[in-house]
């Protein structure tokens with residue numbers, strides 16, 4: 402395979418030392434290093450790639466800030482429409498099994514050391530948000546947290562939140578509960594301020610609802626931070642072929658109408674790192690030097706899309722006949 406100059410993370414081997422049922426359909430995993438060594442430190446908002454049997458790679462947020470670097474904790478929702486990742490993990494991986502993971506990476510970090518924060522979690526989106534609340538509380542920073550779900554039985558950590566030191570800063574909103582317990586997004590978000598940041602994680606519909614309400618209230622994009630777990634279906638009607646020119650070699654690779662740019666690069670021998678293949682994780686981000694990408698990812702912000710200086714070849718295409726990429 403041709404090396405495209407992207408530094409791949411080294412793998413860590415971890416053992417599942419505990420598997421617990423956190424809520425209906427949600428399994429919690431405690432991952433401890435096999436070699437007995439400590440694990441790399443991480444900050445709130447970080448995730449790891451978990452390499453699963455069959456070559457699947459999935460991202461899971463770390464939900465527990467460690468007091469020492471002895472284990473990582475992830476929570477996995479067994480999606481009814483799983484593409485194989487969550488079902489494989491929940492159904493087949495248990496205590497004693499060994500997994501390969503990446504070191505933690507953080508695309509969803511807290512901003513502004515003195516800023517106040519408003520945190521929104523929808524369903525399994527609680528995992529990075531819980532970690533953020535722990536970090537903010539530990540650092541003595543101002544925040545509010547709103548945790549939303551359809552039904553209590555499918556919401557992890559609700560009981561635990563009532564025992565946390567920051568419990569008075571948490572509101573739980575449940576769709577099938579009394580109307581007064583349901584989320585009023587606009588009042589929870591509040592007016593924008595230069596010293597206030599909003600963080601949201603959860604299903605795409607929930608996130609779009611929060612982000613749209615914030616935009617309507619006048620929030621600046623730079624103060625809105627998000628992490629998607631999965632993208633909705635992409636409409637491929639009207640997809641047409643285009644070319645990718647490789648800057649380092651001048652080689653031109655044709656992307657067929659029914660092929661992703663990532664797979665065209667892989668077929669041409671480039672060792673492109675891929676993970677979610679849905680435009681949510683950022684693993685495949687590639688610099689664009691000329692040409693206009695047709696952005697279809699959920700990873701970059703709209704301002705980053707407008708800059709057109711990078712794209713996600715796993716899902717995005719081109720509006721121009723050719724993209725020159727920095728590979």
Ligand code: FES
Nearest residue numbers: 676678683685715
């Ligand atoms: S592989 Fe996740 S964004 Fe492309």
